[in-house]
Amino acid sequence: MGVLVAILAVTALAVTTGAIFLVLSPADSPAQVRTETSDLRRDTTVRDLARLAPQADLTQASPPPATPAPVVAATGGPGITLTPPRLFVVSQSTLPERTKQDIARLGHVQKVDSFDGGAVRVSGAALNLLAVEPARFRAWAPKAVADQPRVWEALNRGELIADSAAVRRLGLVLGARYQVDSGPALRVAASASFGLPGVDGLVGAETGRRLGLLPGVALLVNGPEKAVAAMDAGVRKLLGSGAQVVVVGGSRTARKTEVKAEQVRERAPTGNRATVGRPGSYLELYRKAATVCPGLSWTVLAAIGQVESSHGRNNGPSSAGALGPMQFMPATWKAYGVDGDGDGVADIWSPYDAVPGAANYLCANGAGQGGKKLAKAVWFYNHSTAYVNKVLSVAQAYARAYP
Template sequence: MSLATPLRRGAALALLVLLLAPAGRAEAEDAATARERATAAAQRVRDLTAQLDTADAALAQTVSQVGQQVSGFLLDDEARVAAEQAAALAADRSAASARALYLSGGQAGLLSSLLESGDVSELSARAEAVQQVLSSARATADDAAARAKVAADVAARSQRQTDAAVVTAAQIALRVDQAQALVEAAQATLDGLSARARTLTEAEDAARALAQARARMAAAQTQALSRVRAQAPPAVYFDLYHAAARTCRGMDWTLLAAVGQVESGHGRNSAVSSAGAVGPMQFMPRTFAAYAVDGDHDGRLDPWAPADAVYTAARYLCSGGAGSPSGVQAALLRYNHAQWYVDLVLAVQTQLRAGP
């Protein structure tokens, strides 16, 4: 028998003793801490579900206002930032223009004037005149910056009250993500408990509370969809929806109109989304490039152009099956990978079909 054999046996025996000896104490520690952890998890879940109820209310309000004008206070911060950025840019441009004036012919002429002075008193007089010219130029730049800020504030307020105040799918997506993040955090808290802790009353109560919160969230979304109101498209979009729908056999123009309302309020809010979608039908640049149609026949493919965007949307939806009633849901889910989006578009389309 080699020396290695008893050594291996000894090591195995030592490991067995090590594993068995503290087992009772470890079991006792688990029992002592399981309830504490379950209690803490239950409180965490209660806090998150309370936040979820608030998020549900905000989501319901946002969904019910899709495509509609909302109070300007919702975008006060964005307008303020935009105004400040515009003012800063205007100030920079004014300062750059002033510097260019000083460093070009303006300054050369002034310096030449100083160098041509005949004596000290004349030099002093001319230097004072130069200082007045420079001060006047700086004052002009400051005044231009101040006027630019006022103009930026006015423009921001106007934008806030018109285009930017139209609720779209992008705002809804943010609300949905917020609510979903709360649900996932609560579920992760429960999943992190040990098997023993999950069987305790506190953890089981928390699990039931989370299930009830999920149900309330679904009910809130359903109720919000019932309050969505379709809007008659402006004449330009009305004509585009009809014409583009005719390029896809079986497509109803109301489907395009519903997508147009949900995505941008029929072009009233075509801002770039947080995901990078652009234009009145909110295309990702790569998707638009793959399906682009020159709807206005100007030789350019532009996702911001209403005709190009609507005709491209018709082509993209048609390729996804929207030409038949059985393929509409799949086509919409391809357009935006979220069931709430599909339900929202179909709710708007149903109302458009019903008419005023």
């Protein structure tokens, strides 16, 4: 996927859970979204689902890829001296070097470091990011995160490490790629809890420059936990009203961080079961699979099945690596795939598993609530407004064909 280079302009201030970030958006440039999994130029003529047998289509499926080698658990790197942040400072503009030196000279302050920051938009939703040099920031991370080399390697590869809370709030999927409005696509490599209010994720310093994040607007301050109040007062006096200072860390936060930091890994298979049997037609299969998600119309599943693979006739792999009749990315399948026919295996290539798996994924993103929630859930399936419009149009056609 090509990288779209855009000049980013400051348009607003966003206040999120105690930390301020400058919200950046494209200057006089419409948002651009790419899709790699579907030909959106197809018409909305619907297939006769009552005569399409899922089992027959399995004979045309591509063979499954070889089983990947097991991932060896990371053990962490030597020589890391952790300096947990006590204060998190976010400025409206780059902090001058003189100001940082004055903060470093305050009583009780033992270490300071600044990083780039700001907000980007993914389909209109703001994502607050810090851009860091992994070798420097690692010492500021909770121990459970600092001990995961894969996190820091992913940042060096230009990937995104999402905060665990942001993964839940925004429905992010580990291993998926998200197109930044008028910017590069970011792959979510892992999730972790960093204990920094308002921070939705980390990217590497070079990626931050490509995203247009503002240099040196975030500052971390370390010192004795018992001296936090004194450090807080001193930093606020130096900065005045032009920045926000948030107290972080402490024993309560440390316990919370340790639990959340266990999510620093790609999600394992869930072993979900959603038995729909082995219906003799796609019509019956879509109807039964929709019951996995109360409130979801079977016509939406049928529309996705048509747009993605023409109901199992083009099972991939796609150019993006999507597989099976519902064109799941393998990482997404690990999280949301189900055993639909009760044979003990959640098979990405089987329509009896893939269709209820799609219902499961859509439901996790709010599809059962209909309206805007449904449209957003379809967008999570494929991050393109054109894709959403196409699917909903085909769904309406199926509703007319099967009243």
